[in-house]
Amino acid sequence: MTALKMVSAVAKRSLDRAAADALRQAIVSGEVLPGTRLTEMEIAAQFELSRGTIRAALQRLMGEGLIVQRPYAGWEVVTLNSHDVWELYTLRASLEGLAARLAARHPDRRARMEIAFDVLKAAAASGDGREITEADLSLHKTIVSLAGHQRLASQYEVVGQQVRMFMASSNAILPRSAMLIENHIPLVTAVAEGDPDLAERCASAHSTSSGEILMRHLEAQKHTHAEASEPPKSGSR
């Protein structure tokens, strides 16, 4: 019995769901890179499951925007061009703005923001890149959680996965720890103090600023490695 089947049984989760979770994790972590070609037979053999079960898992990831289907030619992990990155951070800015606005009205906001920010400060002090990234993510998820908005949380998760995939596969660099803490202070304060309008503006500005860093990084990478595989830019519909 494979590990996946054990995990699936323990968590009372279907095998196709467990397979989707494992594949998602591999993609988001950069273990499976953008542009990688996947076939149902190959994945089924790897997981020791039937093609039908794997097919359901792949369809779920397609719904989350992590893979695309090449009809009769396999599936492919999405490659994100600069327009995609722009879409991700503009959408995330909008979602985080809404989340911050709602979070700023939650009775528990002060306590929970302090906890999350303390964790981020501790991570920044440790200097461990992985710990910093997790703490940063956790802070933003706290805001989304405080919003009490399931649909927002779902969409935020989908966008966040694609952002993490991009960062994991593109050698995106972390900002300096001191700068990281400083950049979060306006947002944390606005939410904790309960100012919805300010919280929304800070959240949007924060995401937009992070996104611009990503865009500059992408542009810089273009000049150091010619990306022949980059698809043509999507225009307006």
Add this chain to the structure above:
Amino acid sequence: MTALKMVSAVAKRSLDRAAADALRQAIVSGEVLPGTRLTEMEIAAQFELSRGTIRAALQRLMGEGLIVQRPYAGWEVVTLNSHDVWELYTLRASLEGLAARLAARHPDRRARMEIAFDVLKAAAASGDGREITEADLSLHKTIVSLAGHQRLASQYEVVGQQVRMFMASSNAILPRSAMLIENHIPLVTAVAEGDPDLAERCASAHSTSSGEILMRHLEAQKHTHAEASEPPKSGSR
């Protein structure tokens, strides 16, 4: 050969995709009401397809938030309570705000907004409820299209489907035609004139206002029909 199979073959679309499309249309139009219980065997018999194909279709609709799975007890068309409706219009306000902001920068915005608004005015003059609804939707889709943002368009579509399902099944009433046109003027003007900040504020205000009408309608229905099936309100996570 069923009609679905013919449509599927002509459109070069898989059967599970075609089945999902047909089910989605039935749900969104109110033909299949919230709370309806669906089973894989029953739907498979109705469409003359295998359970596996129907299962894939149902999983797709689950991903779109239109149905939920009751493990070993069938699937169920979602019922939307007041918290769900609040989630829908706040998320839509956020998405439309982003869309309007971006649309306000598109070179073709003036021409396309004029066309869409003219269609809405003609529909309002006709007094045909269905035509008005379609023209209203089309105007908002024009704004989203002008944004040139695929991920926003996808999420907007998912949210829009749930809103339409709610409206179709709850006897939501349309605003008076004159009021409808008047309510759209600020948004249309801000986008057409190319003022991103104003467009964003107008779009958010417009969606929020529409959402509040929905909420009031829901509250009014509560007093006329006791909704015993309404699930408990979701709290913050």
Add this chain to the structure above:
DNA sequence: TATCAGATAATTGTCAACAATCAGCACGAG
């Protein structure tokens, strides 16, 4: 009359096999 336990039927979860589609490659002709 209410609750608990056991059994059955209803429903989903998974699989292997076959059907359908087409990507890619090879060969021939211009």
Add this chain to the structure above:
DNA sequence: CTCGTGCTGATTGTTGACAATTATCTGATA
């Protein structure tokens, strides 16, 4: 050398059957 056509193998799409899970119902007991 390039382009077009045909064929094959690779891959997905779909199916029916069986396994697994559990919801529901019935009977017995307190």
